[in-house]
Amino acid sequence: MDLLVQSLRSGDSLVITRINRLARSLKDLQNLVLKLKSKDVTLKATEQPVDTSTAASKTFLDMLCVFAEFETNLRRERQMEGIAAAKARDVYRGRKPKIDPDEVRRLHKEKLSPSAIAKRLGSARSSVYRFLPTTDQASS
Structure with a gap:
């Protein structure tokens, strides 16, 4: 996004289809709009009545952002x-390991390196490290 903003010149308009993919939060969007305004660049959305060159449209943009952030927060809360409910029912355990932790430890006792273990088991080295004592991670 920074590269895009840097390439814009005074009098340009940044045209997008919808604002919901432009920023991660209301604050991010407001900061972007301020950057654009400081460069004398307007923001326009083709599928929404957004055009920061007018006060009414700027206000509409702010309202859209507030409701979008509210919806995101509600979704996160749900x-x-x-x-929490799944954990209380003991059904939320995360993904099952792709590799056998006991096999990782056995191979490690045979003095195989984490890279060699990962290669042998067809896994990522980071997965192997999850099943090794933390002191071994610093030395590898």
Whole structure:
């Protein structure tokens, strides 16, 4: 995004289809709009009545952003509630390991390096490290 903003010149318009993919939060979007304004660049959306060259449209943009952030926060809250309920029912355990932790430890006792273990088991080295004592990670 920074490269895009740097390439814009005074009098340009940044045209997008929808604002919901432009920034991660209301604050990010407001900061972007301020950067564009400082460069005398307007923001326009083709599928929404957004055009920062007018006060009414700027206000509409702010309202859209507030509701989008509110919706994101509600979705996050519902997700956290669902995870808590699943953990309470003991059904939320995460993904099953792709490799056998006991096999990783056995190979490690045979003095194989984490890279060699990962290669032998067809896994990533980072996966191997999860099953090794933390002191071995610093030395490898």
